[in-house]
Structure formats: C-alpha cells, structure tokens
Amino acid sequence: MEDAYVLQLPDRKFSDLYLCFCGYARCEPLHSFGPGVRSSYLIHYILEGKGHYLAGGKRYDLKAGQGFLIEPGKQIFYEADEKDPWTYLWIGFHGRRAEEYLRDVGLGSSRLIFSSGRGEELKKLVIRMLKNYTITATDQFLLEGSLYLFFSILAGDPACSFAQEHGTENMYIKKALGYIQDNYGHSIRVADIAEYVCINRSYLYTLFREHIGSSPQEYLSDYRIARAEEFLRSMELSVESVAYSCGYRDPAAFGRAFKEKNGVTPLQYRKRYQTEQSELKKKRMEIPLEV
Numbered sequence: 001m002e003d004a005y006v007l008q009l010p011d012r013k014f015s016d017l018y019l020c021f022c023g024y025a026r027c028e029p030l031h032s033f034g035p036g037v038r039s040s041y042l043i044h045y046i047l048e049g050k051g052h053y054l055a056g057g058k059r060y061d062l063k064a065g066q067g068f069l070i071e072p073g074k075q076i077f078y079e080a081d082e083k084d085p086w087t088y089l090w091i092g093f094h095g096r097r098a099e100e101y102l103r104d105v106g107l108g109s110s111r112l113i114f115s116s117g118r119g120e121e122l123k124k125l126v127i128r129m130l131k132n133y134t135i136t137a138t139d140q141f142l143l144e145g146s147l148y149l150f151f152s153i154l155a156g157d158p159a160c161s162f163a164q165e166h167g168t169e170n171m172y173i174k175k176a177l178g179y180i181q182d183n184y185g186h187s188i189r190v191a192d193i194a195e196y197v198c199i200n201r202s203y204l205y206t207l208f209r210e211h212i213g214s215s216p217q218e219y220l221s222d223y224r225i226a227r228a229e230e231f232l233r234s235m236e237l238s239v240e241s242v243a244y245s246c247g248y249r250d251p252a253a254f255g256r257a258f259k260e261k262n263g264v265t266p267l268q269y270r271k272r273y274q275t276e277q278s279e280l281k282k283k284r285m286e287i288p289l290e291v
C-alpha cells in the first residue's frame with residue numbers, strides 16, 4: 001500500500017515532450033510494482049527512505065537523493081525497503097523527442113540511475129503540478145512548462161551532466177538522432193545516417209550501442225513505431241496513412257512490426273487508447289491541496 005497523490009492527464013496538446021501523469025507517495029514497507037511494464041517514460045526521485053529497482057537484469061539499491069528512469073515497454077520491478085520504506089515523487093511523460101531530452105540530462109538505456117541534490121526543488125515543482133490542474137489552456141501550458149522545468153533542474157545538476165562527459169561522441173549521436181527524427185518518414189537506411197554524420201557504419205553502431213543501448217536500425221524502427229503510436233492516438237488517419245507517414249511502404253509490414261512491439265494491432269491500439277481516455281475523463285477528480 002502507499003499514501004499517494006496522483007495527477008493523470010487524459011488530453012495531449014503537445015508532441016515533442018508531454019506530461020502523462022505525476023505524483024507523490026509515502027510507501028508502506030515492501031510496497032512494490034511489477035514485474036510489469038509501463039507505456040510511457042517515468043522518472044522517480046526518492047525523497048526519503050530506501051528501496052530497490054530491478055531493470056535489464058540488474059538490481060539497484062537506492063536511497064534518498066537518488067532517482068531512477070523507467071523506459072516504456074521494458075519489464076521492471078521496484079520495491080520499498082522493509083524497515084525504511086521510501087517516499088518518492090514521479091513524473092510520467094512521452095513525446096517524439098523524449099529520448100533525446102533524457103539523453104541531454106544524462107539518462108537512457110545505458111544509465112538508468114542518477115543522483116541529485118535538488119530534491120526540494122523537484123518536490124515543490126511536482127506539488128505545484130498536482131495543485132494546479134484544470135482543463136483550462138492556462139494550466140495545460142503551465143504543466144508543460146513545469147515538465148521542461150523538471151528537466152532543467154536535472155540538466156543543471158552536475159550529477160546528471162552528460163554532454164560535457166562525452167564531447168564529440170555526443171555530437172555524433174545528437175546529429176544522428178536529429179537526422180532520424182527529421183527523415184523517419186522516408187526510406188532511409190543506416191548507411192544514409194552514417195554518411196550524414198560523416199562516420200563509418202561500424203563506428204556509428206558502436207556509439208549507438210554504448211550510449212543508447214540499441215543499434216541504429218533498432219532505434220530507427222523503435223522511433224517509427226513511437227511516432228505511429230502518437231499518430232494513432234491523436235489523429236484520425238487510416239492505418240495505411242500512418243504506415244506511409246512513418247516510413248513504411250508496406251502497410252502489412254508495418255502491422256507486423258507494430259504488433260511485435262505492442263502486442264496488439266494498430267487498430268486495437270487505437271481503440272484501447274480511446275477507451276482508456278474515455279474512462280479517465282469520467283474518473284477525473286480534484287487533487288488534494290495538502291501533500
């Protein structure tokens with residue numbers, strides 16, 4: 001069990017990076033989640049106590065002042081300590097540039113754990129987000145700005161610095177990611193990416209494996225599917241149109257790739273999302289003012 005305050009957002013007004021939910025919880029001893037997967041990115045930050053996090057076959061014993069990243073579609077498990085259970089806050093988010101922004105603050109598949117000495121700032125920010133949600137455009141923009149501020153706090157913490165550590169390698173990665181994000185709708189190949197970045201395919205593969213945890217081809221495929229998910233959620237395009245928009249010239253191949261990633265067909269994914277959004281709107285309720 002946990003004493004939790006949670007905000008869930010049923011609507012999406014932004015695409016590069018958008019807030020899905022956020023929350024704050026005081027956990028009971030051995031309160032846990034999983035084994036399971038999440039559909040969006042989450043960052044948990046521990047304010048008090050201890051616990052452990054299992055991801056990618058590794059166990060991380062964590063305490064106050066540390067945080068952990070959960071990636072969508074990856075099986076994970078986390079549990080509060082039996083004697084000193086943690087109190088933590090979290091934000092859930094997604095967007096076509098979410099992975100890029102995470103990398104800018106030093107987080108990703110190859111680095112799931114971080115430390116930060118700015119916990120009070122993060123706590124105040126999340127509490128403000130919990131208190132100030134309505135369906136007005138004003139609060140929609142406030143929450144979006146707060147999400148970017150959360151990232152800004154992490155980016156400004158030396159413990160989360162990434163760009164300075166990796167110099168030229170990071171520039172190659174950022175350039176490659178930018179090319180993929182600008183051209184995923186075309187029939188691009190890994191050779192095209194390497195040529196654009198001005199390095200050979202072997203070195204590009206090595207950089208992606210080291211800093212992203214996947215090959216360039218895997219990243220391109222995952223990015224196309226992520227964009228397809230967004231189109232299915234936010235637009236009334238046919239499945240065929242979504243496939244072509246995401247770089248697939250064969251809708252059947254798109255359907256197979258999508259089902260392999262999500263376990264459902266594109267149409268089933270859209271219907272499930274629409275059902276979830278309808279239920280969220282019905283359950284919307286006021287967030288307590290005191291945390």
